[in-house]
Amino acid sequence: QKEVEQNSGPLSVPEGAIASLNCTYSDRGSQSFFWYRQYSGKSPELIMFIYSNGDKEDGRFTAQLNKASQYVSLLIRDSQPSDSATYLCAVSPSGGSYIPTFGRGTSLIVHP
Amino acid sequence: EAQVTQNPRYLITVTGKKLTVTCSQNMNHEYMSWYRQDPGLGLRQIYYSMNVEVTDKGDVPEGYKVSRKEKRNFPLILESPSPNQTSLYFCASSFHGGAPAGELFFGEGSRLTVL
Numbered sequence: 001q002k003e004v005e006q007n008s009g010p011l012s013v014p015e016g017a018i019a020s021l022n023c024t025y026s027d028r029g030s031q032s033f034f035w036y037r038q039y040s041g042k043s044p045e046l047i048m049f050i051y052s053n054g055d056k057e058d059g060r061f062t063a064q065l066n067k068a069s070q071y072v073s074l075l076i077r078d079s080q081p082s083d084s085a086t087y088l089c090a091v092s093p094s095g096g097s098y099i100p101t102f103g104r105g106t107s108l109i110v111h112p
Numbered sequence: 113e114a115q116v117t118q119n120p121r122y123l124i125t126v127t128g129k130k131l132t133v134t135c136s137q138n139m140n141h142e143y144m145s146w147y148r149q150d151p152g153l154g155l156r157q158i159y160y161s162m163n164v165e166v167t168d169k170g171d172v173p174e175g176y177k178v179s180r181k182e183k184r185n186f187p188l189i190l191e192s193p194s195p196n197q198t199s200l201y202f203c204a205s206s207f208h209g210g211a212p213a214g215e216l217f218f219g220e221g222s223r224l225t226v227l
Contacts (some may be wrong), residue, residue: 034215043202043218104154
């Protein structure tokens with residue numbers, strides 16, 4: 001059973017701080033890694049994806065991937081109250097399949 | 113506008129009364145999937161389809177049926193709903209072989225309550 005683990009939180013950070021969200025996965029051959037943001041009662045929306053080891057930056061968001069440690073993280077700089085949401089980590093397995101496995105999500109609260 | 117459309121968005125029904133939740137996408141995606149989301153349990157996959165007439169079970173298929181007769185539509189059928197199927201349901205689609213592989217486009221969700 002391929003697994004994706006996330007701390008459920010909530011992770012509470014003050015406005016303007018860096019929020020760090022973490023995810024580990026069990027399938028060593030996983031190829032693609034995704035971060036989805038989900039506001040309460042709404043559908044998930046993709047905010048970042050990463051394929052290669054290292055960092056990928058997009059605005060205030062940075063995804064970090066370490067395949068050796070089977071670890072992927074999302075950093076949100078200058079956190080805003082509008083970033084308050086649940087962040088879902090998703091991992092696409094090896095073997096040519098692109099069907100992602102989702103973690104249970106981490107709830108982020110950014111307080112003014 | 114590219115989108116995944118689910119209907120109904122909200123439904124209250126009673127045990128045993130068959131219902132269908134429709135899902136349609138206008139992006140010509142091969143892959144479609146149904147998830148349910150419950151507090152503390154995250155997104156759990158019910159069924160998925162790699163293409164027309166090709167469907168397969170996900171992690172929690174019991175009590176559900178699907179069909180894929182057309183590429184754009186992937187309805188979820190609850191033949192005899194029970195209270196433990198009360199949940200928030202999401203349909204999602206993806207382009208087969210596209211990049212990034214595995215990016216899913218979600219519908220707005222269907223909140224189902226079974227009394």
